[in-house]
Amino acid sequence: MLCLAPLILLAWNGLNGNLSANPISDITNETGIWTIRFIVATLAITPLRRITRLHGLITFRRMIGLFAFFYGSLHFTTYIWLDQFFDWRAILKDIPKRPFIMIGFASFVLMIPLAVTSTQKMIRRLGGRRWDILHRLIYITAVGACIHYIWLVKVVTYRQIVYATLVAALLLFRLLWKLRGESLQKTHQPAKKPLAA
Amino acid sequence: MAANRKNDINPSEITDEGLYRNRREFMRTASLAVAGAAALSLLPKNISIAHAQDSRTWKPNHPSQSDTKEELTPFKDITSYNNFYEFGVDKDDPAQYAGTLKTQPWSVAVDGHVKKPAVYHLEDILKGESMEDRIYRHRCVEGWSMVIPWLGFPLANLIKRVEPASKAKYVAFQTKFAPDEMPGQRTSALRWPYVEGLRMDEAMHPLSLLAVGLYGKSLPNQDGAPIRLVVPWKYGFKSIKSIVKISFVESLPPTAWNLATPNEYGFYSNVNPEVDHPRWSQARERRIGEFFKRKTLMFNGYADQVAGLYSGMDLRKDF
Numbered sequence: 001m002l003c004l005a006p007l008i009l010l011a012w013n014g015l016n017g018n019l020s021a022n023p024i025s026d027i028t029n030e031t032g033i034w035t036i037r038f039i040v041a042t043l044a045i046t047p048l049r050r051i052t053r054l055h056g057l058i059t060f061r062r063m064i065g066l067f068a069f070f071y072g073s074l075h076f077t078t079y080i081w082l083d084q085f086f087d088w089r090a091i092l093k094d095i096p097k098r099p100f101i102m103i104g105f106a107s108f109v110l111m112i113p114l115a116v117t118s119t120q121k122m123i124r125r126l127g128g129r130r131w132d133i134l135h136r137l138i139y140i141t142a143v144g145a146c147i148h149y150i151w152l153v154k155v156v157t158y159r160q161i162v163y164a165t166l167v168a169a170l171l172l173f174r175l176l177w178k179l180r181g182e183s184l185q186k187t188h189q190p191a192k193k194p195l196a197a
Numbered sequence: 198m199a200a201n202r203k204n205d206i207n208p209s210e211i212t213d214e215g216l217y218r219n220r221r222e223f224m225r226t227a228s229l230a231v232a233g234a235a236a237l238s239l240l241p242k243n244i245s246i247a248h249a250q251d252s253r254t255w256k257p258n259h260p261s262q263s264d265t266k267e268e269l270t271p272f273k274d275i276t277s278y279n280n281f282y283e284f285g286v287d288k289d290d291p292a293q294y295a296g297t298l299k300t301q302p303w304s305v306a307v308d309g310h311v312k313k314p315a316v317y318h319l320e321d322i323l324k325g326e327s328m329e330d331r332i333y334r335h336r337c338v339e340g341w342s343m344v345i346p347w348l349g350f351p352l353a354n355l356i357k358r359v360e361p362a363s364k365a366k367y368v369a370f371q372t373k374f375a376p377d378e379m380p381g382q383r384t385s386a387l388r389w390p391y392v393e394g395l396r397m398d399e400a401m402h403p404l405s406l407l408a409v410g411l412y413g414k415s416l417p418n419q420d421g422a423p424i425r426l427v428v429p430w431k432y433g434f435k436s437i438k439s440i441v442k443i444s445f446v447e448s449l450p451p452t453a454w455n456l457a458t459p460n461e462y463g464f465y466s467n468v469n470p471e472v473d474h475p476r477w478s479q480a481r482e483r484r485i486g487e488f489f490k491r492k493t494l495m496f497n498g499y500a501d502q503v504a505g506l507y508s509g510m511d512l513r514k515d516f
Contacts (some may be wrong), residue, residue, distance in 0.1 A: 020277065
């Protein structure tokens, strides 16, 4: 399981004292950054599939998406457990002070229905089309995660910009693809026929 | 001395008393030696003695050491977890890349409203100063803190020696600018060179220190070698590192983080649990090496000594 490697590495470094002087901050950062990486990866599947026509890639999408949720859960748990140690009063005070936490939390919450409905059974039950629409929530999560990342640092560097650019590019690809599909449809249709909504 | 002793971390916070005595012993010898002769030529020698002493008694890498709470932050942490954007924005960047910084020879330009403006060799600045070790709390604006045994001398001593004119209301500091030695300066993380400043009374306060070492050793590059400011009641970024210029000026000098984000970092930047950073709370902090967060103290615990500097000021406005 290659997707578990970041966690294993983190645990290994933690046990061997290879983390920095502030390990809780390291764990928070690492789990957070891997959440974003997996979100980017899961968003990249569809464009890759369309460009390369390797339709088999779809089989990885669910797993990668679930790992995004998995790392997101670890990240969230780290904050609640290690960083704040279930000090709910402090957390409630902390959240309005740190709006980036709210955005991060919302992005995480939006992944929950996606994880819940990730099974074959749920796809069948929802029906492909409705499932597709529901799972577009990941677009919001992706944008939210990027804002969360940019908002929490003292100085924005190329790192935050790289992820934001990747997410923007992957979402733009979808938009362009859709527009292209529509224009293709248009040219294939007899000109006089009004476009159906 | 008396003034700063009073505020030192309480004894229970410090573990190895034997080691501490050792260091004090060394410091006495060292300061005598330093005061004695052509100062800096002696300093590195003394410091290497201290190094030998420490490496025997102080073993920060061992887990048994890191188990103990409420103590001096281990040397390793102080020298591997740094914010020094001149070498990169990650905490481990300075330790990794600061080796390229040339600290010898080093000179500090003193200019502005002073009777003795000059470019001073570091040797001349240190000459006649007796080095003291001072254990200060260090609170980063990001919400973590350390306890650091600095080695240095009061900034006030230097200020008195260069004789500022009455026109000098502020003291401005500047870090070395050398992009070929400081890779972070090739990026636009901050505006370079890094600049900082203090009001004259803050600069003259006995707690304000010019540090040249920690744990009895000369400063590692990542901690601001060869000479840096330490102002323990302010957030860490006020304690400017690797100083090459000290200017005595009439009006409020620009400061690096204020230039970067004026609404988040003010000129004063006093540690204040009641005045939050716009994006996070400053009420608590994580002491490096501890699991639970602790309450942040007003003026980082130095209120009884420095609160008077700000009487009548609205600390929310002058953050």
